[in-house]
Amino acid sequence: MSHSTTASIQLIVNCLSPEFAPDLLESLNTEAWEDMAVTAIALGLAPLLHWRLTQADVTPPPLAMAKLAVTRQAHTKRNEAIGQQLTELLAAFARQKIDVLVLKGALLAAAAYPEAALRPMNDIDLLFRVEDLPRVGPVLESLGYRGKHKSAEQGPGITKHLSTYRREGRQGDTPNPYLSAGGERMIEPHGSLEESWFGLKVDITPGVWTRAVPVSLGGQPAYRLSTSDMMLHLTVHAAFHVIMGASVFVQLYDIGRVIETWPAELNWPEIISLTRQAEAQAFVFAGLYWAKTLYGAAIPETSLAALEKECSPDLAAYIRGLDAPGIFKRTQHPPLTTVPQRLRRGLLDRQEAARWAGSLGEKWQIWQTALAFHKTDTANLLKKGLKAHG
The missing domain is CATH 1.10.287 (Helix Hairpins)
Known part of the structure; x- marks a missing residue:
């Protein structure tokens, strides 16, 4: 990782934190601004960075500003299409009386961000009751989707969704989720929220439907996770992104957005209790710690300390040792060709x-x-x- 990339990553997360000081950007030259713009695009943070700079009345050099602005415009178009796609899905499931719990970006873009374009996404994650799963595929197929199915025994052993659905000929232009504005998104029907990777497993599913909150998205009925369950889901999911070597900067920013959007519903004792029930202390600590240190998410030190005490000292030290450039290095891998x-x-x-x-x-x-x-x-x-x- 080059020095310029390291500097760009640190500048980007600083810009997105509550303590953002615009005067720190005054000394940047044109090359540094362009490195920063390209890095933000690759990390999925370009729309957020453009929004924050515009709010602070900071104007980068023309080329860097144009790259950020065009990316934000592209995600505006893309997320409008995803919103329409989600509305169609929810309406179809409602007609069949199948409850749908909308997860991650598909929910947060609409409910937790100042505008939907600020939260890029690559697929639509939906949670269904286990007893409804056999009826989900036929509904998707009636809308023109075709499924791909994989055994939980295959590959790294991912179990939360064993099928993905896409309409033929309507996919995005590139495999990078943050570089393609066209096409429809893949649908991932989940039967659980279990994270698994080569035998490492954490399951926060028990009880989530009992605590689920009814919502309306695009005028259609749906559910979201309770705020406590959402905090567990986002933090554990982010930790597994780091473990798997997948990009995680957008996912960590989500955690702060949930805290800002539903502050009256935050129940830290419940969050810690549910974390212990799932034996997920290290994963939740990691997600919360990184969200706080990178973006200044408003997470109580007492809650962090309580979770850290229940982690092994070596793992807690490892988590604390991963700063923004360290997380970037951990989550970027060259293509496997041999x-x-x-x-x-x-x-x-x-x-x-x-x-x-x-x-x-x-x-x-x-x-x-x-x-x-x-x-x-x-x-x-x-x-x-x-x-x-x-």
């Missing part, structure tokens, strides 16, 4: 997952997945390659 690269990445993924395991038994469960090579994505690619050349 089998040796994939094998090495698989070992590194398991090593990171094992770092977060709470016991020797859990660590063994993670490393045991490496012994089932026939279930890995790498093994599947090798089989396909052999068939293609056979």
Whole structure:
């Protein structure tokens, strides 16, 4: 990671924090501004950065400002289309009397941000009651979606959704979720909120439907997580993004937006109690700590301290040691183009997952997945390659 990238990341998160001081940007030259704009686009933070600079009456050099403005405009168009797509989905499920709980960006863009374009997203995550899942696929297929299905035994063992749905010929232009403004978003129907990665598992699902809050989105009925459950979901999800090496800067900003949007519903004793029930202390501590240190999210020190006490000292130190550039480095990986690269990445993924395991038994469960090579994505690619050349 270059010095300019490190500096750009730190400047971006500083701009998005409550203590943002515009005068710190006065010494930036044109090249630094352009590096900052390009980095913000790659991280999914360009719309937010443009919004914050405009609010503070800060005008970057023309090219950097144009890049940020065009990206914000593109996400305005894209999120309007996603909103229409979500409305169509909710209406279809309502006709079939299927309850839908809207998760993450699809909810937060509409409910927790000053404007929807400020929260980029790449898919629409929906939670369904387990007993309704068999009826979800047919509803999506009636709207023209086609599903892809994967066994929970395959690859890293993700279980919260085993199917994804997309309408053919209507996808976005690029695989990067923050660089494509066109196309419809993929639908991910969830039966649970369990995060899992090579045997490392945290499940916060129990009780979420009992505590769910009815909402209206696009004039259609839906549900959202209670604020306490949402805090657990966002923090655990963000921690798993870091563990998996996936971009996480937008997800960490979400945490502060929830705190600002529903302050009267924040119940920190309940959040900590639910965290303990899910045995998710390290993951929730990580998400809260990073949201506070990067963006100044209003998280009580007493709550952070209570969770940190229940983490292993080594893991707590590791979490505290990841600043914004460190998180960026952890969540950026070059494409895997060879089998040796994939094998090495698989070992590194398991090593990171094992770092977060709470016991020797859990660590063994993670490393045991490496012994089932026939279930890995790498093994599947090798089989396909052999068939293609056979």
